[in-house]
Amino acid sequence: MDANREEYLDDRKRAPRSLGRVLVLGLGRSGKAAVSYLTGPAAARVEALAVAAGERTAQAEAFVMEYPASALMAAFGDDAPQLLAQRAGADRFDLCIASPGIAPGTALYRNAAAVSREVVSEVEFAWRESAASSRWAAITGTNGKTTVTSLTAHLLQQAGMRAKAVGNIGDTCLEAVAAGDVDVYVAETSSYQLDGTRCFAPNAAVLLNITPDHLKWHGSFEAYEQAKLKVLANLADVPGAVAVLDAVDDVVRATVRSLRAASDTERGFSYVPVGTAQGVSGDMRAACGSDNAAFLDSDGVLTVALSGCEHRLVPASDLQIRGEHNVSNALAAAAVALALGLGEDEVAQGLRSFKALEHRIEPCGTVRGVACYNDSKATNVDATLKAFAAFDPARPIVLLGGRDKGTELAPLVQAARDHAKAVVLFGESHDRFADAFASLEAAPRGEQPVSVLHAGKLAEALDVALDVAEGGDIVLLSPACASFDEFSCFEERGDTFKALVAERAAAAGA
Numbered sequence: 001m002d003a004n005r006e007e008y009l010d011d012r013k014r015a016p017r018s019l020g021r022v023l024v025l026g027l028g029r030s031g032k033a034a035v036s037y038l039t040g041p042a043a044a045r046v047e048a049l050a051v052a053a054g055e056r057t058a059q060a061e062a063f064v065m066e067y068p069a070s071a072l073m074a075a076f077g078d079d080a081p082q083l084l085a086q087r088a089g090a091d092r093f094d095l096c097i098a099s100p101g102i103a104p105g106t107a108l109y110r111n112a113a114a115v116s117r118e119v120v121s122e123v124e125f126a127w128r129e130s131a132a133s134s135r136w137a138a139i140t141g142t143n144g145k146t147t148v149t150s151l152t153a154h155l156l157q158q159a160g161m162r163a164k165a166v167g168n169i170g171d172t173c174l175e176a177v178a179a180g181d182v183d184v185y186v187a188e189t190s191s192y193q194l195d196g197t198r199c200f201a202p203n204a205a206v207l208l209n210i211t212p213d214h215l216k217w218h219g220s221f222e223a224y225e226q227a228k229l230k231v232l233a234n235l236a237d238v239p240g241a242v243a244v245l246d247a248v249d250d251v252v253r254a255t256v257r258s259l260r261a262a263s264d265t266e267r268g269f270s271y272v273p274v275g276t277a278q279g280v281s282g283d284m285r286a287a288c289g290s291d292n293a294a295f296l297d298s299d300g301v302l303t304v305a306l307s308g309c310e311h312r313l314v315p316a317s318d319l320q321i322r323g324e325h326n327v328s329n330a331l332a333a334a335a336v337a338l339a340l341g342l343g344e345d346e347v348a349q350g351l352r353s354f355k356a357l358e359h360r361i362e363p364c365g366t367v368r369g370v371a372c373y374n375d376s377k378a379t380n381v382d383a384t385l386k387a388f389a390a391f392d393p394a395r396p397i398v399l400l401g402g403r404d405k406g407t408e409l410a411p412l413v414q415a416a417r418d419h420a421k422a423v424v425l426f427g428e429s430h431d432r433f434a435d436a437f438a439s440l441e442a443a444p445r446g447e448q449p450v451s452v453l454h455a456g457k458l459a460e461a462l463d464v465a466l467d468v469a470e471g472g473d474i475v476l477l478s479p480a481c482a483s484f485d486e487f488s489c490f491e492e493r494g495d496t497f498k499a500l501v502a503e504r505a506a507a508a509g510a
Helices: 029-038 058-065 080-087 107-114 122-129 145-158 173-179 191-195 221-232 250-261 284-288 324-339 344-353 381-389 410-419 430-436 458-468 490-508
Strands: 020-025 046-052 073-075 095-098 119-121 135-140 163-167 184-188 204-207 242-246 270-274 293-296 301-306 309-315 362-367 370-374 397-401 422-426 451-454 474-477
Touching: 020 029, 020 080, 020 107, 029 046, 029 095, 029 122, 029 173, 046 080, 046 107, 073 080, 080 107, 095 107, 095 122, 107 119, 119 122, 119 191, 122 173, 122 191, 135 145, 135 221, 135 324, 145 163, 145 184, 145 204, 145 324, 145 344, 163 173, 173 184, 191 221, 204 221, 204 324, 221 250, 242 250, 242 324, 250 270, 250 284, 270 301, 270 324, 284 293, 293 324, 301 324, 309 324, 309 344, 324 344, 324 381, 362 490, 370 490, 381 397, 381 410, 397 430, 397 458, 410 430, 422 430, 422 458, 430 451, 451 458, 458 474, 458 490, 474 490
Parallel strands: 020 046, 020 095, 046 073, 095 119, 135 184, 135 204, 163 184, 204 242, 242 270, 270 293, 370 474, 397 422, 397 474, 422 451
Antiparallel strands: 293 301, 301 309, 362 370
């Protein structure tokens, strides 16, 4: 290994003067960004660069062909890492940057790890390469992280900071670092990305919730949980670092308890619990003596108590994003913004001006007096549970279906019983969902019956919903499933739904 690898650039977080031999694993968005960076801004620090591209595709081959062989070695297939190491004239690469789509249990990943001194994610590498003076806010959680990331960046930008939402939304972290025009990186970080972090130490970390998801990639719920918790792993290394945690969530609340049990010295950073076991209105200072807290006060005002100051921000009714879960999301973003130095008035103004994101309980038109909402981003049960409750006391007609993730459906059935006027089951998941919802229409005396309707694909599901809807009703696409039975991604599903709503509205003249 080059001796310079032990020396770091003074103006970066943890960037070695020499990167040595580097292997890029996979050619997704992060892999391509890594190649671009390593053949561009960091080229002089790279001794050799190789790409183990995984499956051979026309797109991957075309990307590799853009680079001369002298700048980039490439190979396909599971044994590519060993072949590339031989071609590089070394038994090991000094660094491997792995794409999040390649799970540690795959042969390709294992082979790469066997010929690499260190395997990290693109998020880790980007943080190391970022300016020493830059600040990072990392947001993770099973659901809500895109909203919190976007809202946090919005708050900072509205206050005049050079902030940018990066990671799973917008540019990759490394693209933003390469551009060099960001002072605060607001990174949406998935469990895949966090699993590959080692030194990553943000100034603020947000842990929203942890419910079962991506279990095939991680192998178990426990491994998934541990990957999420890595967002907190190095906070003690950053002076003034703050963690914001959703204390309404059972799994995350256990982490809050462990942080509370540690002394300030042992913990090494501050933390802000959002809500309590009783909900978002709970104040963790009163519940267990926490120093800080974020909650909805008795007057319905979003409130953040931080470092001895209590900030009453805006009434929840002033938010343009619907649902109690979005009150929690807004509190998390506000806590981060305050921790990063924004004033109370700046945060309040930003909260009022932030609008709903595309595909997240997004208003998308009215058909014959029926309001339609696109929540295509709800690809799991937990996300759909939040959407069910977002319209209370109104009872929406909810479209459920797509590619089944095989998760427990009893909570979804109960949410429909509590909150829905009807459900329309469609897509590949139809039969299992139909079995689960079979008892829904037989409501006990005194309860409002819930209709269970059936359709093939999304267009038919919308028409079935509109046929039973009356003026003033709500039709909500919140599928609780992946989109891959009919669409390439949840964005395409949401865009299609919005186009269908627009077509029906035009045909109805409303």
